Amino acid sequence: xxxxxxxxxxxxxxxxxxxxxxLNKRTNPFYAAIQQGSELVxxxxxxAIIRNGINGGVGSGTESGxxxxxxxxxxxxxxxxxxxxxxxxxxxxKALRASQNSANALVNLLNDEMEALxxxxxxxxxxxxxxxxxxxxxxxxxxxxxxxxSEIPVEDTRNLMEGMTIDFANGNIEVSxxxxxxxxxxxxxxxxxxxxxxxxxxxxAGTKICLQGSNEKEIYxxxxxxxxxxxxxxxxxxSLVPAILPKTTTVSGELSSEMMQTALDDLEIASGNETxxxxxxxxxxxxxxxxxxxTRTNIDYMNxxxxxxxxxxxxxxxxxxxxxxxxxxYFVNTKDFRLASLCDWQWIExxxxxxxxxxxxxxxxxxxxxxYANLICVRPKGxxxxxxxx
Numbered sequence: 001x002x003x004x005x006x007x008x009x010x011x012x013x014x015x016x017x018x019x020x021x022x023l024n025k026r027t028n029p030f031y032a033a034i035q036q037g038s039e040l041v042x043x044x045x046x047x048a049i050i051r052n053g054i055n056g057g058v059g060s061g062t063e064s065g066x067x068x069x070x071x072x073x074x075x076x077x078x079x080x081x082x083x084x085x086x087x088x089x090x091x092x093x094k095a096l097r098a099s100q101n102s103a104n105a106l107v108n109l110l111n112d113e114m115e116a117l118x119x120x121x122x123x124x125x126x127x128x129x130x131x132x133x134x135x136x137x138x139x140x141x142x143x144x145x146x147x148x149x150s151e152i153p154v155e156d157t158r159n160l161m162e163g164m165t166i167d168f169a170n171g172n173i174e175v176s177x178x179x180x181x182x183x184x185x186x187x188x189x190x191x192x193x194x195x196x197x198x199x200x201x202x203x204x205a206g207t208k209i210c211l212q213g214s215n216e217k218e219i220y221x222x223x224x225x226x227x228x229x230x231x232x233x234x235x236x237x238x239s240l241v242p243a244i245l246p247k248t249t250t251v252s253g254e255l256s257s258e259m260m261q262t263a264l265d266d267l268e269i270a271s272g273n274e275t276x277x278x279x280x281x282x283x284x285x286x287x288x289x290x291x292x293x294x295t296r297t298n299i300d301y302m303n304x305x306x307x308x309x310x311x312x313x314x315x316x317x318x319x320x321x322x323x324x325x326x327x328x329x330y331f332v333n334t335k336d337f338r339l340a341s342l343c344d345w346q347w348i349e350x351x352x353x354x355x356x357x358x359x360x361x362x363x364x365x366x367x368x369x370x371x372y373a374n375l376i377c378v379r380p381k382g383x384x385x386x387x388x389x390x
Contacts, residue, residue: 003364007096007106008355011367012347015114018367019121020345025306027122029220029319030279031129032306033334036341041082046340048078048234048378052244076244080374082342083133083219087121087370089113093363107129117369120163124211127159128325129375131225132224135214138167139190140207143200150196156210158187158323165212166193168203172216175202216389219374222279222330226385236377246383255287255329255389257295260313263331263386273382278318279330285311285320287390328387336379342372 025032040046056071091113099105127137137160141153154160162184167177176197183192197203208215224230225246233241247270251259264275280288288311292299300312310317324330348368350357356365377383 003100004096004354004356007110008353010106010110011355015110015116016345016347019114019118023121023345028126028129028321029304029306029308029317030277030321030332030334031126031339032304032308032350033277034337034339035335036339036344038341038343040298040338040340041342044082044372046080046082046338046374046376048338048376050076050078050244050378050380052076052381074243076236076241077143078236078376078378080220080234080340080376082372083217083373083374085125085219085373086285086368087117088366088368089117090359091365091367093365096365121369123161126321127314127323128218129221130223130321130325131159131218131221131381132227132230132234133216133218134208135210135216135218136208137164137211138209140168140203140205140209141219142205143203147200148196149198150202151192152192152197153188153191155189156186157189157191158325160184160191160209167210167212167215168197168289169208169210169215170204174215175207175380178212221375222383223333223380224375225377225380225383233380244381246380246385248385248387249389252388253390255284255291256299257291257313258390259386260329263329263384264316267331267382267384271379271382272378273333273336275316275331275384276333276335278313278316279321279324279332280318280328281324281326282320282322283326284324284329285318288318289314327389328385329389331384331386333379333382336382338376338378339373340376345369345371 024036040048052074055073057068059068061068091109095109095333099109101390138154141155143153147154160181162181164181166179166181167174169175179193179195181191182194226248228238232239233245238245247266249263249266258297267273267275289299302310302312302317303316304310310319312318346369347355348370349355355367358364359366
């Protein structure tokens, strides 16, 4: 007979390994290429000591002259606090009891819940890799002439998906929380929320829209390296570490191979680093594809880890990511990134090691998946970005 205890064992012994494999290898090509582990974890932080430049104790001299003076390399300490990333599933007591006499019914029940959790976790983790840690999905657009408290105009819908639970915030203060995105009009950039706002005046143009409880609490994604509006850089003022910051180059005109090659050459000259992945939006990939066709250049494809495919630029995979902004292209060495994790994805265990625990005063059981992690780049200067092309 299926019991709460046996459901616990299935979640722990069967589903956990599948979840870890799917999230770590099938979220997107960039994430699949990043090294993961606890090597950089120190307490509740990820700490990396990085070297900038080369050793200064090298020089030429005479046969009897003085040896070159020793000169230590310059080191910097990068600190990133580990973020708390959660995913939950709920199973009603009624559904669980209906499955008591059928193992297949329980499997079907858990499969449906786990697939929904995986889809949500992949979407949100992939999204976080393309944000600066602020947790801002988008912002409220102009409310001029607008009166609805359930249909909200937004600046962008790229990071939004039906079913999300969102909060509205001004700065660090949440002004309205716990709204479900029930519908998205992507053409007009309007979202429908439930429940509606108590009154429209609680928000204004520029009010932040964040995933529930996530305001200023998400991991440092790739744009964090290049965002000079953030005053701190891994716990140090950016103004004090200009020598290790990555380079952003503003360009104009149509995307071309000359633009890309110039960025690669500048990066290699400045840092000696090799690029092993180029990242852009789907729109950017279409523009690049059209450029190759116009110039009658051979179009090559590459197979990447995790079953992903990518266009090839001189042997470097050019990956399109749904969350990368249009008009931007990133040149990275994935070996320089670490997803520092206190542990891999794990179930939070309650009393007696139980995974499924009853939600107080409800006939529903909840299980929570957790990962304590943050993304840290151990060679920021070895990454680059170009933006502004058509």
